[in-house]
Amino acid sequence: MLYWLMKYVLLGPLLKLLFRPKVEGLEHVPASGGAILASNHLAVADSFFLPLMLPRRVTFLAKREYFTGRGIKGWLKRSFFSGVGQVPIDRSSAAAAQAALDTGVRLLREGRLLGIYPEGTRSPDGRLYKGKTGVARMALEAGVPVIPVAMFGTDKANPIGSKIWRPYPIRIKIGKPLDFARYEGLAGDRFVERSITDEIMYELMELTGQEYVDLYAARVKEEQARPRSVAVAAPAADMDRVPQTRAG
Template identity: 50%
Template sequence: MIKLITKLLLKPLSKAVYRPSIEGLENVPRKGGVILASNHLSFIDSVVIPLTAPRPISFLAKVEYWQGTGLKGRVMRGFFDAIEAVPVRRGEVHLAQAALDSALEVLNSGKAFGIYPEGTRSLDKRLYRGKTGVAWLALTAGVPVVPVALAGTDEIQPVGTRRPRIRKVTVKFGEPLDFSHLHGQARNARVRRQVTDEVMAAIHELSGQELAQVYNEVPKAA
């Protein structure tokens, strides 16, 4: 019941409150497996994209979101089920092979999957170099990649805050990138790099972010 209520109310309610600017909806294929590759500014990105896209988009999410108890736990499970998130164990979220395999199952079933090639959020708003998991998925599944650019989501829920704020958000969906001529070359590191760089160039064209030219690594604990 919570899942149904969330699914029916969340999308229209969020659009009414935040009034996001959405461009390029026609670029998202309505059927078949497809990857949506986006820049990454905030935790809320994985909520904004599914709520603004013209079809369900699955993202990876920590399995802990499904393990809560009481009313809060039921609400969390209902919410993540409603946006069709895919649960993975902690440590797999950053595109370890097990997480990629879970994503591949989504694509092979003809669904849409969202991914952040940068691997983790950009805290300085620059666009970091993409990791090649997105290419491995596209080449293995043989599906197109739709570049996505987000702006303003880092203002909704800045790092360290618990409650979302009402801020202007822009979501741009770019034209699909077709890599069918390279299908089956997922094991070729040079090809994976080439495809990833093309995806990141398309995201950059949409977002206009400053390029960092390096990978965005998660800080190691002291």
């Protein structure tokens, strides 16, 4: 009930009025069954506009901080995320990360449409960063397609650190589903999962037109937060080459 109120009566009409969101490629979203929507991540607003513009209900594995905010803004975010079925997850440890993956696989096997940000966090500067392999693990274990999604304009409407959103046209472009059935039974193989994740990020790079950075966004944010005198180089594990062609 709260989902319908938020999407069609309360928040949804207001967002459509102020931001005039448009979507193309809806035909690539299956009418039923489990699938992953793998999107670039420019702003918190991404998680508002994507569910708003799709006919199917989208579930995100949202970081639990989105559910703990205070004041009107915190209430609005918490109500929206809860109302549309978002699932808060703890990302503070390896065990918590595994629990989040297990939750994602369960939802996909139930036939849900699961929204994921492979970069793991918002882009610090509008560029596209290296994807984490959790998206590949979930796709393989649940046996579902991955649908690349490009968000445009959300970083202008909701800049990092902004407390008030600014009216700005939002555009969403949905790409063709990626089928990884050829890797069936190989969940847990880190080389296969890295290959799949790189293929997904390549598709996102093509779809968004963003400059690709072969580093993890979280690592870049950590380095930006360090005093210059103690900054250190990113580890070699972050320096894999960006794929030049699609796998398979």
